[in-house]
Amino acid sequence: MSQVRRQPAVLPRPNWGWQDAAACRGEDLLLFFGPDGERQPEREIREHKAKEICAACPVRVECLNYAVSRPEKYGTWGGLNEEERAAERRRRMRRANAA
Ligand code: SF4
Structure with missing residues (x-):
């Protein structure tokens, strides 16, 4: 009989x-x-x-790692804005x- 490992109920x-x-x-x-509809140069x-x-x-570093590893689409996290985080x-x- 195989053993079933119990998973924690909560991640x-x-x-x-x-x-x-x-x-x-x-x-x-x-x-x-920023507020909805924000334009340049106010955003910059x-x-x-x-x-x-x-x-x-x-x-x-911890903040940036958190935001890059999750779908944090909005805001400035770890010193990077949305587009910079997507590039990162x-x-x-x-x-x-490549590794
Ligand atoms: S948003 Fe900026 S100031 Fe706030 S925790 Fe992240 S790196 Fe630090």
Whole structure:
């Protein structure tokens, strides 16, 4: 008789501990997630301010890894906007496929 391994009833939750040290804690969310219909140059100015905060963030790498590994479509995460994150995601996939 084969043995059936019991699976945990709940999948492990992602580790959100890095968020405790996030430099964006307490900042206006609109700085990282722009309003609907936002145009240039307002978007570029807003993203620049968000990226300045990210540049000094002690958990930037963890934040970026989280956002790139999930379908986080919107906002600035780890110092990258949506398009930059999509490019980073493709770059990582190419690198993984080449390995
Ligand atoms: S990298 Fe930017 S978005 Fe991510 S936690 Fe740090 S400040 Fe927030």
